[in-house]
Amino acid sequence: MKKTATTAMAASGAMLLLASAAQAEGEINALVWCDHTDPALLEPFEQAHDVKVNVKEYEGTAAGLAILDQSRPGDWDVMVIDTVDVGRAVDQGLLAALPDDMGTGDFFPELVMADSNGRDGTTYAVTEKFGYNTIAYDKTKVDPADMDDLSILWSDKYAGRIAVYDYYLPVLGLIGLEQGTATADLTADSVEALRDRAYALKANARQVSDVVASQTALATGEVDILIGGGEWVTAVLSAENPALDWTVPSQGALRWSQSIAVLEDSENKDMATEFVKYIVSPEGQARLATSSCYWGMPANRAAGDVLTDDQKAALRWDDQDAYLANSQLYPVPDADLDLAMQDLWTDMLQQ
Amino acid sequence: MSRIERAEQRTALTFVAPALLWTLAFFLVPFAAMVLLSLAHLEGREVVQAYDLGNYVKIFTDPSLLKGIFVSLEITMTVTVISVLLAWPLAWIIATQVPPKYQRLAIMLAVLPFWTSYVVRSYAWALVLGQNGVLMQGMIGIGLLDAPIQIMATRTATIIGFVHFFVMLLTLTIYANLIQLSPNYARAAADLGASGWQTLRLVILPLTLPGIMTGAFLTFVLCIGDYITPQILGGNNELSMPQLIMLQLGRRGDFPMASALSVVLMALVTLAYAATARWLKMDRV
Numbered sequence: 001m002k003k004t005a006t007t008a009m010a011a012s013g014a015m016l017l018l019a020s021a022a023q024a025e026g027e028i029n030a031l032v033w034c035d036h037t038d039p040a041l042l043e044p045f046e047q048a049h050d051v052k053v054n055v056k057e058y059e060g061t062a063a064g065l066a067i068l069d070q071s072r073p074g075d076w077d078v079m080v081i082d083t084v085d086v087g088r089a090v091d092q093g094l095l096a097a098l099p100d101d102m103g104t105g106d107f108f109p110e111l112v113m114a115d116s117n118g119r120d121g122t123t124y125a126v127t128e129k130f131g132y133n134t135i136a137y138d139k140t141k142v143d144p145a146d147m148d149d150l151s152i153l154w155s156d157k158y159a160g161r162i163a164v165y166d167y168y169l170p171v172l173g174l175i176g177l178e179q180g181t182a183t184a185d186l187t188a189d190s191v192e193a194l195r196d197r198a199y200a201l202k203a204n205a206r207q208v209s210d211v212v213a214s215q216t217a218l219a220t221g222e223v224d225i226l227i228g229g230g231e232w233v234t235a236v237l238s239a240e241n242p243a244l245d246w247t248v249p250s251q252g253a254l255r256w257s258q259s260i261a262v263l264e265d266s267e268n269k270d271m272a273t274e275f276v277k278y279i280v281s282p283e284g285q286a287r288l289a290t291s292s293c294y295w296g297m298p299a300n301r302a303a304g305d306v307l308t309d310d311q312k313a314a315l316r317w318d319d320q321d322a323y324l325a326n327s328q329l330y331p332v333p334d335a336d337l338d339l340a341m342q343d344l345w346t347d348m349l350q351q
Numbered sequence: 352m353s354r355i356e357r358a359e360q361r362t363a364l365t366f367v368a369p370a371l372l373w374t375l376a377f378f379l380v381p382f383a384a385m386v387l388l389s390l391a392h393l394e395g396r397e398v399v400q401a402y403d404l405g406n407y408v409k410i411f412t413d414p415s416l417l418k419g420i421f422v423s424l425e426i427t428m429t430v431t432v433i434s435v436l437l438a439w440p441l442a443w444i445i446a447t448q449v450p451p452k453y454q455r456l457a458i459m460l461a462v463l464p465f466w467t468s469y470v471v472r473s474y475a476w477a478l479v480l481g482q483n484g485v486l487m488q489g490m491i492g493i494g495l496l497d498a499p500i501q502i503m504a505t506r507t508a509t510i511i512g513f514v515h516f517f518v519m520l521l522t523l524t525i526y527a528n529l530i531q532l533s534p535n536y537a538r539a540a541a542d543l544g545a546s547g548w549q550t551l552r553l554v555i556l557p558l559t560l561p562g563i564m565t566g567a568f569l570t571f572v573l574c575i576g577d578y579i580t581p582q583i584l585g586g587n588n589e590l591s592m593p594q595l596i597m598l599q600l601g602r603r604g605d606f607p608m609a610s611a612l613s614v615v616l617m618a619l620v621t622l623a624y625a626a627t628a629r630w631l632k633m634d635r636v
Contacts (some may be wrong), residue, residue: 209586217504222503342603
């Protein structure tokens with residue numbers, strides 16, 4: 001008996017209810033991350049096109065693919081997905097080819113990511129938002145100059161004042177960067193070489209926590225530094241807590257990016273494509289960048305004309321060229337490397 | 352067996368059948384499926400049925416997984432003991448020192464924390480126990496501490512969160528036991544020359560063992576299977592069994608290992624039941 005893990009993961013039937021409802025005229029169904037559920041992002045498009053955008057949140061590519069696996073063809077029109085995972089969806093024939101004129105001419109060049117978003121000259125997705133897993137901190141509690149060196153997190157100076165973001169891919173990637181290993185060079189062997197460094201980081205940390213707990217710990221002063229954090233943790237709080245900041249240290253950071261695509265089985269491809277075009281337009285990009293769930297840099301540089309100065313300051317707009325040059329993409333592990341990284345992470349948590 | 356007896360048996364079966372079917376459909380069948388899945392393996396990203404005990408061997412040989420069992424047992428035993436030690440005096444005071452007309456109010460106040468969401472309550476404790484929380488600032492304010500000490504994101508925080516919840520549960524079961532005791536027991540002990548302390552220790556306490564053990568067993572079951580409190584208050588600085596199970600499910604997609612860990616968890620609960628079964632007389636509680 002064989003069945004895929006992703007199929008098993010999608011055991012919940014509840015998530016099918018939305019998709020199984022008959023798709024009414026003038027509606028599109030979008031499988032998205034939480035930043036796309038902000039009415040301030042959706043309503044301008046809905047009003048302009050007289051269409052209802054139904055959104056369903058998910059976390060993690062495996063969960064998203066499992067939802068598609070359990071849905072009927074045509075249930076979903078649009079999907080937001082990790083840029084590095086677009087290829088997986090293309091391999092499964094899930095994504096529709098997009099028109100050539102998706103407006104990427106104004107994008108940050110590093111974020112076009114044609115190799116990740118396309119295959120054999122055909123574009124299947126467009127990068128819409130990006131940011132960094134790096135160091136977030138309270139600048140009233142730490143010396144901001146210290147944060148330029150990732151190694152400071154292993155020193156006694158900030159022992160017990162650090163939270164580790166509980167996601168093995170970016171944090172092990174950052175530990176690798178601190179050790180001089182590029183994310184693309186991570187293998188099962190090189191990951192093993194990070195073990196002692198990971199244990200030492202855990203020993204220096206107060207807690208290892210998810211997004212909400214990390215953000216809470218930083219905001220309430222429980223910790224002063226969050227490794228793995230970035231603008232997606234601090235920028236949304238910038239107005240009410242300007243002490244929170246983030247930076248990219250000299251060793252570099254992990255760059256995350258999300259893409260948006262139209263699904264091959266969509267029965268409303270034209271409207272779905274219009275939605276994608278709206279999202280990557282300067283106005284859509286500015287709204288997405290400052291969405292209520294989390295902030296992040298817009299892939300389209302032209303969004304800078306729409307964002308306010310305060311918003312751009314929180315996103316560290318003027319530092320982006322340097323940050324982009326000093327950041328690497330997430331590790332894209334195969335199954336064996338993925339398990340090796342997760343085993344190391346579990347062992348680290350139990351230290 | 353007479354015709355009347357057979358008819359009575361059929362009637363009894365008719366009444367019991369829905370409960371049996373319910374148990375079969377929603378406990379035994381899923382449990383059997385879980386045991387079967389625990390004998391499979393994750394190969395790459397696929398689940399392959401292997402019908403062997405590899406996952407169980409790994410649980411008892413992998414230091415991180417084995418530690419999860421000990422972490423869960425240590426936390427659960429500590430919580431249970433502390434909760435009993437706090438709940439018994441509280442229940443005794445309510446049952447014997449509070450006038451009967453106010454006992455209902457006292458019990459209602461005792462269970463008041465149950466009225467709020469479990470998650471909200473755990474986050475509330477996070478704010479109380481944090482560096483800048485009420486507890487630390489209060490202790491610094493009255494001069495007990497010079498600087499905050501770390502309680503949040505430790506096992507202590509997890510235990511405090513659990514104890515807050517389970518003291519109330521145990522208070523209810525012990526109180527229910529205490530108010531059933533005839534005052535004649537204490538009078539008889541006094542007639543025989545027992546002091547108040549001797550009566551409490553040698554007569555009342557043993558008679559409340561069913562209430563204590565029922566509450567302790569419920570505490571054990573609920574505590575060892577709880578994911579929320581250690582996740583929110585423990586700071587992921589050590590992983591209990593439910594956290595390890597969630598890790599297998601949510602991150603690794605390793606359903607066979609999650610099933611095997613769940614079976615081990617159920618085995619621990621069964622052992623706890625076996626250890627306390629002789630006192631679990633619900634009619635005495």
